Amino acid sequence: MKGKNSKRIVAAIDILLIVLLVVGHYYAGRYSQVISTYLGHETTRVEVSGEEVDSEYFKSDFATQEELVAFGEEVAHEIGRESIVLLKNEEATLPLLENETNITVLGQNSVDFIYGGEGASSMDKSLATPFDEALEAAGFNINQTVLDFYISGAGSEYRKTKPNVYGEGEFAVNEAPVDLFDDALIDSFADYNDAALVVVGRSGGESSDISMETLESGSHYLELDADEIALIELAQDNFDKVVVVLNTLNPMELGSLEELNMDAAIWVGAGGKTGILAIGEVLNGTVNPSGRLTDTYAYDVFSSPAMVNYGNFNFTNVETARSTGFMTYNEDVYVGYRYYETRYEDVVSGQGNAGDFDYASEVLYPFGYGLSYTDFSYDNMELAEEDGAYTITVDINNDGEVAGKEVVQLYLQSPFTDYDVEQGIDKPAVELVGFAKTDMIEAGASETVTISVPKESLKVYDRNGEGTYIVDAGDYHFSVGDNSNDALNNILNVKGFDEEDGMTGVGNADLVSTVTVDELDTETYSVSQVTGNEIENQFDNVDMASYYDDVEYLSRTDWQETWPETYAGGELEATDDIIYGIEITRDLTDEVAEMPETGVISDEYGVLQAIDLKDVDYDDPMWNALVSQLTLDELTEFVRMGGYATVPLESINLPATVIRDGTAGLSGELVGGKIDAMAYPVELVLASTWNTDIVNQMGQGVGEDTLYNKIAGWYAPGMNLHRVPFGGRNFEYFSEDPLLSGKMSAAIVEGAQSKGAFTHAKHFVLNETDTNRIGGGIYSNEQALRELYLKPFEITVREGEGNGFMASMNRVGPIWSGAHKGLMTNTLRDEWGFKGFVATDQASFDVFSYQDIIEGLNAGTNIWLNTDANLWQFSDADLTPTTVQNIKDSAHAVLYSIVNSNAMNGIADNTSVVQVMPLWQYWLWAATIAIALLMAFVTWKVFKPAKSAEDNK
Numbered sequence: 001m002k003g004k005n006s007k008r009i010v011a012a013i014d015i016l017l018i019v020l021l022v023v024g025h026y027y028a029g030r031y032s033q034v035i036s037t038y039l040g041h042e043t044t045r046v047e048v049s050g051e052e053v054d055s056e057y058f059k060s061d062f063a064t065q066e067e068l069v070a071f072g073e074e075v076a077h078e079i080g081r082e083s084i085v086l087l088k089n090e091e092a093t094l095p096l097l098e099n100e101t102n103i104t105v106l107g108q109n110s111v112d113f114i115y116g117g118e119g120a121s122s123m124d125k126s127l128a129t130p131f132d133e134a135l136e137a138a139g140f141n142i143n144q145t146v147l148d149f150y151i152s153g154a155g156s157e158y159r160k161t162k163p164n165v166y167g168e169g170e171f172a173v174n175e176a177p178v179d180l181f182d183d184a185l186i187d188s189f190a191d192y193n194d195a196a197l198v199v200v201g202r203s204g205g206e207s208s209d210i211s212m213e214t215l216e217s218g219s220h221y222l223e224l225d226a227d228e229i230a231l232i233e234l235a236q237d238n239f240d241k242v243v244v245v246l247n248t249l250n251p252m253e254l255g256s257l258e259e260l261n262m263d264a265a266i267w268v269g270a271g272g273k274t275g276i277l278a279i280g281e282v283l284n285g286t287v288n289p290s291g292r293l294t295d296t297y298a299y300d301v302f303s304s305p306a307m308v309n310y311g312n313f314n315f316t317n318v319e320t321a322r323s324t325g326f327m328t329y330n331e332d333v334y335v336g337y338r339y340y341e342t343r344y345e346d347v348v349s350g351q352g353n354a355g356d357f358d359y360a361s362e363v364l365y366p367f368g369y370g371l372s373y374t375d376f377s378y379d380n381m382e383l384a385e386e387d388g389a390y391t392i393t394v395d396i397n398n399d400g401e402v403a404g405k406e407v408v409q410l411y412l413q414s415p416f417t418d419y420d421v422e423q424g425i426d427k428p429a430v431e432l433v434g435f436a437k438t439d440m441i442e443a444g445a446s447e448t449v450t451i452s453v454p455k456e457s458l459k460v461y462d463r464n465g466e467g468t469y470i471v472d473a474g475d476y477h478f479s480v481g482d483n484s485n486d487a488l489n490n491i492l493n494v495k496g497f498d499e500e501d502g503m504t505g506v507g508n509a510d511l512v513s514t515v516t517v518d519e520l521d522t523e524t525y526s527v528s529q530v531t532g533n534e535i536e537n538q539f540d541n542v543d544m545a546s547y548y549d550d551v552e553y554l555s556r557t558d559w560q561e562t563w564p565e566t567y568a569g570g571e572l573e574a575t576d577d578i579i580y581g582i583e584i585t586r587d588l589t590d591e592v593a594e595m596p597e598t599g600v601i602s603d604e605y606g607v608l609q610a611i612d613l614k615d616v617d618y619d620d621p622m623w624n625a626l627v628s629q630l631t632l633d634e635l636t637e638f639v640r641m642g643g644y645a646t647v648p649l650e651s652i653n654l655p656a657t658v659i660r661d662g663t664a665g666l667s668g669e670l671v672g673g674k675i676d677a678m679a680y681p682v683e684l685v686l687a688s689t690w691n692t693d694i695v696n697q698m699g700q701g702v703g704e705d706t707l708y709n710k711i712a713g714w715y716a717p718g719m720n721l722h723r724v725p726f727g728g729r730n731f732e733y734f735s736e737d738p739l740l741s742g743k744m745s746a747a748i749v750e751g752a753q754s755k756g757a758f759t760h761a762k763h764f765v766l767n768e769t770d771t772n773r774i775g776g777g778i779y780s781n782e783q784a785l786r787e788l789y790l791k792p793f794e795i796t797v798r799e800g801e802g803n804g805f806m807a808s809m810n811r812v813g814p815i816w817s818g819a820h821k822g823l824m825t826n827t828l829r830d831e832w833g834f835k836g837f838v839a840t841d842q843a844s845f846d847v848f849s850y851q852d853i854i855e856g857l858n859a860g861t862n863i864w865l866n867t868d869a870n871l872w873q874f875s876d877a878d879l880t881p882t883t884v885q886n887i888k889d890s891a892h893a894v895l896y897s898i899v900n901s902n903a904m905n906g907i908a909d910n911t912s913v914v915q916v917m918p919l920w921q922y923w924l925w926a927a928t929i930a931i932a933l934l935m936a937f938v939t940w941k942v943f944k945p946a947k948s949a950e951d952n953k
Contacts (some may be wrong), residue, residue: 010942014935021928028924034844034867037644037658040674041918044648044655048911055908057614058756058901060707065676068708072665072678072701073274079681079698080275082405082437082689084282085267086289086371088257093241093264095285095373100194104143104239105132106231108158108176109201111150114247114270116664116682117731118164119206123667123679128273131199138280143192145185154180160201167207167770173217175227178234186238195241197283198232200224202248203270209728209769210250212302212311222301222725223253232260245279249684249731251722254364255299267293269685270731272664273678288373290405290437291688292483294722294735296337297365301725304339305331305554308564310724312771315574322775322850323582323811326572328544329766329780330564332553333787335723336736337367337484338428342556344485345429348492348501352556359485359504367737368409368432368483374400374443378408378480383513390453392434392513394480398441406441407690408449408480410434411487412457415474416556419520423465425783426555430479430488432739433457437691453478458517459525463782467537469525476515487511530798530833537782538822542813544779547575553781574814581814582777584852592881596888599631610654611907613899618835626652627888627895636874639890640853643844643867646713646898653913654895657903659713659760663732666705666714677705683718683744687734692747699751703902706757712903714752715760715806715839717745719792723768738788742795749800756902760839761796762806764828765789765817775850777811794832803836803897807861809848816851824860837862837893844868854878862890 028035036043062068086094096103115128132142149155155176163169189196202221204210210221217225224232235242244257244265257265266289268279281287298304306329314324334342344359346352381394396406411430420427434451441447458476459469477494481487485504493507494514527534544567545551555562574582601607602625616622630638634649641647648656660666666677678701680686686695702714718732719741727733734741749759766778766789780789796802805828807818817823818840828834838860843851844867853864853872864872874883898904907913 007942010939014939017931017935021931025924025928028921030869031867032869033641033645033647034643035920036918039918039920041920043915043918045914045916046655046906046911047914050910053908053910055911056905058707058905060704062704065708068704069678071704072680075694075697075701076272076274076678076680077277078694079686079689080271080278081281081287082691082694083269083275083291083681083685084278084287084289085291085293085369085688086282086373087246087254087267087365087369088262088265089371090261090263094243094266094283096195096241096283100241101139102141102192102194103135103197104146104189104192105135105197105199106146106235107199107201107228108150108155108174109160109247110197110199111147112159112201113199113276114201114203114249115272115276116270116679117203117205117249117729118162119729122205123272123664127679129276131276131279134276135280135283137277138284138286140280140284141192143188145188149185150176160203162203162205163208164205171211171221172215173221173225173228175225175231177227178230181234189238193239195243196235196239197243197245198235199245199247200228202250202252204249204728204731206729207770209771210726212726222250224256229256229260232262236260243283249682250727251295251297251301251725253299253301254297258364267291269688270682271685272681275681275685285373285402288402288404289370290372290407292368292370292407292690293365294367294684294687294737294740295725296340296363296367296484296736297369298340298362299364300362303362304336304724305564306335306724309567310726310769311570313567313570313572315578316571317573318579318582320582320850322847323777325772325776327769327772327776327778328567329723329778329784330551330553330567332426332555332781333428333784334426334554335721335788338431340366341484341488342429343559344504345488345492346556346559348497348503349495353558353560355560357559363485366483366485368407370407372400372404372406374398374402374404376400376404376406378511381480381511381513383478383515385515388455390455390478390515392451392453392478392480393448394511395446395448396438396441397446398443401443403440403442406438408436408438408451409483409487410451410453411479411481411484412453413477413479413488413491414458414460415472415476417472417474419465419472421557423462424553424555425460425462426553427460430484430491432484432737433478435690435740435743437689456525456529461783461786463537466522466526468522468535471517471521471524473517473520476517477512478515479512481511528831528833531830533830535831538826539782539785539813541581541815542779542785543781545781547578578777578814582811584850584855586852586854588854588858588880588882590880590882592885595881596885597628598635598884598888600628602628608652609909610649610652610895610899611904611909613895614904615900618896623892623896627891630891632879632884635887635891638894639857639862639887640864640872640874641866641869642839642863642894643865646863646894648913648915650913650915653907653911654898655903655907655913657712657898657901658710659715660711661715663716663718665702666709666711675709677702677709682731683734684731686748687740687744690740692743695744696747696751699748700754702748703752703755703757706752707755707902707905712756712898712901713758713760713804715762717748717759717761718763719745719761719796720763720765720767721789721792727768728770734792738791739795742792742799745792745796746800746802749796749802753801753803756905758804758836758897758901759802760804760806761793761802763808763841764793764805764838765808765823766812767808767810773808773810774847775809775811775816777814779813790827797828797832797834802834803900805834805836805838806865807838807840809841809851816856818851818861819855819859821859829860836897837890839863840865844871854883857883857886857890862893
């Protein structure tokens with residue numbers, strides 16, 4: 001290797017390696033935080049001086065990891081038992097009898113089972129129990145010939161497809177056609193003919209919503225396609241009992257099951273690692289199904305008014321990146337059952353120009369629907385008025401032959417008054433205001449259930465009149481029922497209607513209690529019941545009617561005349577006010593006259609450590625003393641570098657924290673790295689239990705996992721609503737109903753925080769779909785926004801004492817959610833009494849630059865989910881007195897949550913937090929030195945002068 005060409009090659013390689021090393025070190029420094037998080041390498045070390053003290057503030061309940069794993073698996077299994085919904089059961093097809101154990105399982109989804117959704121909440125599916133093994137664990141013998149057909153035979157060529165986490169790819173069902181079933185396959189049915197299971201699967205994921213387009217199969221993704229129907233018919237031709245298993249994450253059109261006269265159908269959702277084990281137990285009767293639907297299942301998924309303005313709509317005159325999209329919620333409060341039940345009542349009562357709407361042909365399964373293997377009846381309903389609440393008691397009787405659990409659902413009908421009509425207030429016919437799940441009730445036994453409802457539940461938001469919450473005069477009907485339609489029928493019975501008026505059932509007046517309010521009350525709830533602050537309109541700038549005169553919302557005053565149209569045809573010229581709201585103006589009122597102090601020691605408190613503030617009230621002045629100790633450089637880095645972690649603050653002995661994503665438990669799938677944590681059922685399945693106790697246990701399990709994995713923060717739970725069936729991340733959210741969503745979220749948050757985790761309830765707010773979620777503007781009126789979309793978050797704060805939120809990436813109206821002060825400060829903190837911090841959603845790339853840090857801090861957002869050390873830098877001009885005060889306030893909010901979390905385990909007065917170089921940086925430098933030495937050696941060998949003949953003598 002002494003020739004000129006060799007030297008040129010080596011020189012080129014040297015230059016290339018030097019460039020690669022420089023670039024590698026540059027990006028390693030730039031993304032150091034996320035690399036450490038990914039690899040799980042520590043960036044701080046705790047040093048102890050003096051005697052050891054007990055500083056384990058949050059302790060695990062488990063002595064070993066094996067015990068923790070067993071707990072998580074059992075909780076997930078129990079969630080599966082409580083969540084499965086029995087949709088159809090003709091002639092007691094289920095449970096299968098003791099001698100009916102030889103079964104054939106059909107459908108490509110049987111070997112491609114859905115255990116969770118895709119994206120930030122995805123799980124390692126290799127850890128989950130395969131479907132056939134779950135059935136075998138319940139005592140079933142599976143037709144192996146058919147199973148092999150799907151695993152390795154002709155059926156293996158067919159697999160459903162869906163977009164990946166980046167939204168790339170297509171939706172397709174791809175069921176194996178029945179003409180692939182040859183005679184040998186059909187003959188195998190004979191030995192496994194006690195029953196056939198037909199498994200139907202549909203999944204969703206992050207970054208894309210479910211396609212509404214007609215697929216190549218001739219149907220859209222949320223209906224059974226021709227191959228699936230043919231498969232069911234094949235099963236019906238060959239088996240006496242056929243059960244459809246719906247392994248689905250979105251409401252589907254299931255009218256074809258009625259047309260096919262299906263024997264039985266169960267909905268199982270996605271059960272995580274071990275929830276799947278409950279399916280066989282429900283099939284064999286070991287478990288009596290007690291799950292209930294959290295959504296309305298319509299015959300036509302396009303029939304809801306929300307679908308009219310769901311899609312990809314754009315402003316034609318907006319050029320700012322990530323700001324051209326918009327969506328309007330013109331359906332007002334009529335989402336899900338609030339629409340179907342209200343229009344149904346107006347048809348029965350003959351009011352509101354309801355047209356020829358026929359509930360029985362519109363709704364297949366009402367909200368809250370679910371069957372049991374036994375029969376329950378209700379009686380002795382009583383209502384007692386207490387200080388601040390109404391208490392309803394009712395006896396639940398098991399009139400059947402097997403033990404079972406019942407979900408008691410309590411609905412409220414508020415009076416729809418002349419004042420409401422005058423002021424543009426709309427009210428659904430019924431709204432869920434409480435629920436309870438019974439214990440196991442033996443056959444012939446009873447249980448008395450008590451549900452307490454705050455009097456505050458009677459309030460409604462009057463955006464046009466009083467500009468605050470009011471309570472109308474009139475009759476308020478409380479009704480218990482099996483589902484939303486059953487409860488409404490009870491109320492219609494009290495109001496004198498019957499089946500001749502078009503009712504779907506006779507109803508039971510004994511299951512209705514009525515409270516009468518004599519006078520319109522505009523005072524009681526015009527102030528926060530938590531903080532005492534006045535409540536007034538905060539979201540006029542979110543209402544399309546504030547910008548355009550022709551905006552109309554759906555109203556029960558006239559259903560047909562106010563029925564939505566696709567707003568502006570899906571394309572709209574933005575007004576000047578909308579454009580101004582979209583722009584990053586940084587037009588802040590500099591209310592702070594003097595530059596706030598930083599890097600100073602308090603005369604009153606002296607030098608403080610973070611641990612000194614543990615359990616100190618949020619409003620205590622000691623917090624200001626602690627924050628003021630920090631230098632401005634420390635403060636700015638603290639608020640701008642919050643991507644999957646928070647940075648350590650060595651000067652106050654605050655350790656770094658790690659934060660993980662995953663609404664079904666801690667997930668390592670998005671950021672990567674090893675996570676040894678339980679994969680629980682998805683949130684949709686959690687809510688289908690209607691059991692806050694088991695959901696609270698799931699929260700505790702996640703909290704235990706944070707302790708084991710040394711993870712303090714959790715980007716969860718997800719709390720947006722199922723506005724439409726096509727939401728790609730509906731599995732990450734609980735329900736179409738805000739109260740059910742809020743109660744479930746509060747239970748999870750309370751459980752996780754009991755183990756010292758801080759949570760980030762998300763996505764705050766109006767992130768119901770992934771279409772246009774990056775910078776798109778979502779528009780709604782204030783009543784709908786408060787009563788539907790904000791309510792789950794409010795319940796999480798007020799009942800679950802949630803200490804962390806995640807802002808949505810979309811805009812609330814024209815303003816990015818994190819920069820909306822009416823949302824982040826006036827509502828969240830001043831009305832609800834929130835104490836904690838708000839993080840942005842992903843902000844680590846230039847594409848998210850609209851999430852401006854100056855505007856966000858001023859509005860009340862506290863930390864940026866950012867992993868790029870070069871982003872969100874503050875210039876000297878940025879650091880006005882107001883911005884510095886906002887930074888200090890944000891640091892206070894973040895510190896409060898961290899100091900009261902399990903991140904402080906091991907930190908005491910005699911400990912010091914010392915930053916250390918993470919292990920991967922040692923690897924990087926070792927590799928750099930090794931490469932440099934190798935380069936030097938090879939270069940020397942190639943370029944050293946050749947020995948002359950004289951030298952060789």
